[in-house]
Amino acid sequence: MKAVVIVFPGSNCDSDCFHALNQSGFEAQYVWHKETSLPKTDLVFLPGGFSYGDYLRTGAIARFSPVMKEVARYANTGGIVLGVCNGFQILLEAGLLPGAMLRNRDLAFICRHVFLKVENNQTIFTKDYAKGEVISIPIAHGEGNYFAEPSIIERLEKENRIVFRYSSERGDATEAFNPNGSQKNIAGIINEKGNVLGMMPHPERASETLLGSSAGSKMWTSLLNAVKI
Amino acid sequence: MASAFKFRVFVSLKKSVLDPQGQTILTALHHMDLKEAKSCRAGKFFDLEIEAGTQKEAEAKLHQAAKDILSNPVIEDYSITLL
Secondary structure: OEEEEEEOOOEOOHHHHHHHHHHHOOEEEEEEOOOOOOOOOOEEEEOOEOHHHHOOOOOOOHHHOOHHHHHHHHHHOOOEEEEEOHHHHHHHHOOOOOOEEEOOOOOOOEEEEEEEEEOOOOOOOOOOOOOOOEEEEEEEEOOOEEEOOHHHHHHHHHOOOEEEEEEOOOOOOOHHHOOOOOHHHEEEEEOOOOOEEEEOOOHHHOOEHHHOEOOOHHHHHHHHHHHHO | OOEEEEEEEEEEEOOOOOOHHHHHHHHHHHHOOOOOOOOOOOEEEEEEEEEEOOHHHHHHHHHHHHHHHHOOOOOEEEEEEEO
16 A cells, blocks of 8 residues: 655655554655656655745645645545645645635644544544544644634535544533634544545654554554555 | 836735734734724735736736735735735
């Protein structure tokens, strides 16, 4: 099962992605943002970091990188794409997912573990989780405040496309447990076809118990199972 | 014959979007005794020089750039002035 980790100038979570994917059974390789073609792959991973220094807006310049035309084509033909943190921001700017990111409500950069509720365990990314399972995953961002017009939020809810929500340890997805002000505590969403997922928390940083949490590992096993079929 | 037209593009968050930066700056203004300040919204501007045959042509290109890259239409509005 092959995976491609796209590297933009300023990406800094690419090594963690590479390591987590290889460790769980993928054969990962890096692809530099200037490439105009993708190798044959089962998964494209857009990692976290500060592509282009977050200049203009987070992900705003990376979405115009040459490789993104190929990523869009790959996604539009059903290829599996996962964007984490800056990767999610790039997917939003590229229009591969709806909505936009604002600066965190309290303006501070937040770097800590949070609890996420798995709202939708029917996606290829989350099949190995139980519905409503609460997991501990780290976040590290200054612009993770997800925003979309009310009609878009309504649609996401109706179509069950909100995959992860920030919550309490017991799974209460309320304002008190919303670290950054995201609409409806949204931490991760999926596209209509179910092949493109964007999330602000870092599952690749929660893939080894030794490093604090392995709650992210079920995303890799879910994906491996989906690809095998 | 092409000329260089100079524009300033202002970009700010839509009124319907929360602007904590603007709110924080307002608090700071109050702290420095400008209690009369009732509201504040923060934005940014870009000064651009565009080469085109006519001003209209330059503006059309700039509007496209403003929509496609300088602003994010989901959360931001923009306006253009000729310098």
